[in-house]
Amino acid sequence: MPKRDKQAIGQRFLSAFRQAGAAEVAPDILLPADTLLDLYGEDIRARAYTSTDPLRGEVMLRPDFTVPVVQMHMAGGAEPARYCYLGEVFRKQDPGEERPANPRDNEYLQAGFELFAHDRQADAEVFALFHRLLAPYRLRAVTGDMGLVMDAVRALPLSEARRDALLHHVWRPGRFGRLLKRFSQPAAPRRFAESAAPWAGLRSEAEMERRMARLIADQDAAPLDPVWTARLDRLFAISAPMPDALAQLSDLARDWPDLTPAIGRVEERAGMLAYLGVAPETILFDASHGHRTMEYYDGFTFSFLAEGRAGWPPVATGGRYDALTAVLGRGGRAIPAVGGIIRPGLIAELEAA
Template sequence: MTKRAKQAIGQKILAAFRAAGAEEVAPDILLPAETLLELYGEDIRARAYVTQDPIRGEMMLRPDFTVPVVQMHMENGAEPARYCYLGEVFRKQDHGELPPEHPRDNEYLQAGFELFARDPGADAEVFALFHGILAPLGLQATMGDMDLLMDAVRALPLSGARRAALLHHIWRPKRFARLLARFSAETSPRNFAEAPTVWTGLRSPDEMQARIDRLQADAAETPLSPQWVDRLGRLFAVQAPAPRALQQLRQLVQEIPDIAEAVDRLERNLADLSRRGIDIERIHFDASHGRHTMEYYDGMTFSFAAAGHADWPPVATGGRYDALAAVLGQAQGRSIPAVGGIIRPGLVFELGGLA
């Protein structure tokens, strides 16, 4: 009965997405693992169910809908395009040594909406759509912008290799913090003495020499100055109602000019949302929002969370993923900006459903 009720809520959300002009699609449940591993790295194995097919090779139970929907659009779609879907996703949940009191489901419904368009108002359109559907639940809306953070990292006076390492780990806050601390300290030279022994190992001598050269070059790097560490820390810590956060970001632009474009875009998005009748004072802006989600968001991010349920995941999440769409469109020579999000009908059910 409960499962049927969650499906009914999912169908109601799906109807709202269709009313917004979306075409309903049904991506496969079993997906080739290769693409997902290339996009997210081996870390995805810790969260996904992987199996071996004697013909198709390594396969993965669908961990989310975005990748197969983007692939489908790049192969067949025109632009602009809107898609919606409803179905199960499958994620492993790491319980650690003791299972939590309220464990998350390993299989749960997602209702989603994806918009492929070059319209600068696409961010506000998707956010407003989710805001309207979820309005009866009184959820807390939070917004962020990963491009804001990435532009700040790209502005750091570091070598390309060090900036690339920080960007790679920006979605892993603890690793990012350790790297930033290491890049801010003096590095001791490393001595790689030559040994007369015969070479053995999985890597070739040329590969190992290239690795040694990189480590020696890294040791010669100038440490990142404390003022840049401070600027980055203050940027990542911005949390306030959206209009007040915008003021704080405007002040930081004076110290980090490279974030000006992202701040301008945030101001346009907030103005667009206000024109759509949304009270932007009630939107919480968190500069680090999105750093704990899947690694394809590279612009605006958003979530809607239920007050009093800190142990729950967000009821809805979404954001912009232009780079993912560009990567998956390379084979067809196509690229189009994209933004979308998902709602969890199961959590909507727990909150009493939609009016």
Template structure:
């Protein structure tokens, strides 16, 4: 497949985004690594290409478009605003010592749409736009909601430190499961005997003492009751057509009242999609869907996948990222809700395009 063919598909998608009122933008390819590391954490190093500049310091080839688009909007954007773009992103896809039989591209084309608006119908607008563009490909639409999961974690009767640790690892299911198991069992007693020996190590004495104090406090905390673990596991494993998932979530909200607001929002989104002519019965809701997306999504998440190509990434994906927009706008005293997504023109071409 030639780059020209991918670009042609990308231009078709871009035209549809422009027709939906989006302004086309072209963010930089080389970005300051510090900002991305602050937002994503050090885990991004395993997926991004990092280089050193003698003047600008550590730089990173663009791993996605969302951060530079948000930065651009916060600098001079009006409200509401719709942006679209087409360009390459760069990510390390394959890990290990041997090259896989079917390697994924480390450089690939993305066409994207980002909406900055306080309109409660924004989630439905973006999902419906992607649904309309991708309709000829007959893809499977899936949906989740990270706020639903985070509200459930915030409701756990745990210390603030333990809840923060679980929230930090909610996008890393294996680490999250290990932490949840540890917090559900009695804490092993650890001894920190007094000593006249000098402090040694990379951390300062104050930092090490603070760490010891946190461990002592954690050791005194009671384990999480089994019913809370069971409720959380039931929530994380809800997978069903969207209306049925809504029914299950409504029942679970009786046991976890803190998720009721997120469940109400899901119901409004589904009603808004149905009003736009979308068959919500055909949308697959997976409560854990957002745990496998970019870590900045903190509300609705969605993806469109090709049947029979389970080894492919989604043809399109996106979601809401209010917290990211708030963090990047903080220096300018700005904050606005945001939702967006991307389509991979290369995968659209492999499926035969839109014809």
């Protein structure tokens, strides 16, 4: 598919975002690596193209737009604010990588929209905008809520260190599952030999001593009762049209009342979607959606999927990322924020077909 065709489709979405009140921005393509590494950890190296500049140090080709847009806004933007953009992002796919099984382009266009506002209806507004723009392509809309998942983890009767570990890996289901399995079994005893040898390695001696102290303290933790893993399994198994999913969540809340506030937020959002003309019964709610497919979203999440296109990534994705604004803001100041991206290249393939 010629790049000019993808660009033309991207410009259509960009124009629609501008009509929705967004100011167009153009973040740098070459970004400092330290911010992305602090945010994602070393995992980002498996997906991003990195290089070293003699003056700027380690840099990365832009893996997404959200981080530089948030940085730009937190440096001086006022609320409410709406931004839109169109440009390439770069994602490395190693030859031995199993996911995705059908590799896509390493360089591809994203057209995006970001909304910074203290507005309870912002989630529904952004989703309704994407839903309207993508309606001609008959995509399957899936939503989730990472706030619900995080509230479930916080309600587990675990030590603070164990809860923090699960929350740290909540976007990595494989690691999350292995941790949960380990916490459900008696802790293995830990013994660290003392040595007079000089300390070596990338981590400081103080860091490693704190790590060893946490591991030693963890061996006294009681295993997680199976009733809690069963409740998590019930939560993650919920995948149904939004009204049916809300009924299942209400049933679960009878055994797990800590989830009631988060379920109330999901129900309120469904009402807002209906007010904006999006029928909730046409939207799938998947409780494990953000847990399996997103990175850094901490509230509402959504995807638009092409039916019958096995191996395709989502045509559009988005969600709420309030915590990210606190991490990237000055002095930990958080601003409510929600946004999403569309992949014009995939839209071009759908139109060509």
